[in-house]
Amino acid sequence: MKQNIYDNPTFFKEYTSLRESGLTYNDFLEQPAMKTAIGDINGMLILDLGCGMGDLSKYCADNGAVSVIAVDISEKMIERAKEENSDKKVEYLCQPIEDIELPAESFDLVISSLAIHYIADYFALIAKISKLLKEGGRLIFTTEHPITTAQKEMKGWVKGDKGEILHWPVDNYQEEGQRKEHWYVDGVIKYHRTVSTLINVLTEHGLTVEKVEEPLPTKEGLKKLPKLINEYRKPPFILIQSKKS
Template sequence: MAKQNIYDNETFFNEYSKLREREVNANNLFEIPTLYALMPDLEGKRVLDLGCGTGERCIDYLNRGAIQVTGIDISEKMLAVAKSQNSDPRITYIKMPMEDIGTIDGEFDVVISSLALHYVEDFQGVVANVYRLLSDGGIFLFSQEHPINTCFSGEFDRWTCDENGTKIYANIANYCVEKRYESTWFVEGIQRYHRMFSTTINTLADAGFKILRIEEPHATEEIVQKYPDYYDLYHKPDFLFVKACK
């Protein structure tokens, strides 16, 4: 089956860009701070970014001491922005789906992926290739949609609410059914892959990785007081982070 490249859909790309331009969004409040809290020391390191998008973080990795950064992404639109706005002689951008990283030559000290692996069908294959590409002691750090969220396919109401419309709890179904599903986010037909938490961790362990840290960022009282819409995250986390070592 052809790999989906939804970020080159004009409508999706424009709406996603507007979302990321907003100061208050889940990426800025939860995903980015957690990713950098888990980030290893990049001084003198060679970094591979899986799903690099528009390249802002590739530049930041250089600013944090990386000597070489390779960013891959399947989206021509994302890479066009990366090359025009976030270029540097020490950065190489490659148009490539993550499933094809086995064709990359060289070795890396750190492999990072931000909210991209839930689009990948062959997670086991990607993990095996990451392990091969990493130097001994190298770090694999990634975030993905939390399995609690990816098991929801829109077949029923996402939330159970009280008479005032306040969300009481999230509705979960088919968590143990691992599959590809489609959802609507700006456009219809967004393809994601649901894997149980245990599958994600066991796949890493079976490939030879040592799990160093797992994080599930959630709302704090301070955030909820300032941004009440994020009360949802008292019920369930949006993201799962894993830091592993070869």
């Protein structure tokens, strides 16, 4: 059974409260990098996998996309996305992103923001995405950085006696697979993959890797959320751009 942690009432309440604060890693690290990578999308047909509350789908609709299909497993997130954005350019589908069945070669761009680390079968997902892209179409996605997901216990920074950050442990890096952590609730499941796996699976399915980025905090973010300075010590996310040749 596919995980749907975002429909857990406790998780949903805490997560939406965090996002509404405007003081998150999404706001000052991941989303700025995604929007820069997306670039000019005028006239494009776009698929947003793991759309969450629909922020990126709305951005695409507002910036020239002809249409956006936004997919998410969470009913609560889809409902919230519809409340926030009723633009007729955006069509919302509530289903696991692994299960989508859409016509081949339908999209100029497929985007996915911090969702792929929840997917058990990365190989099958990329195979499906490759079929959905038009020739010359792009896939742009972010995921938690393999350095972040490597440790099996996922306990975060190692701290000293006074609570000061000492270092980030990197262990079990080559041992890919399921990881569990406490994030508002127990048992949140993510999947660790090496950088080489993230890239090689793309090339195996006819996608040429154009750019790999490890986003840094914006200047505004460092002012408003000072703890972001720690992300210069280890990358929290990785962004990969690829193109169907």
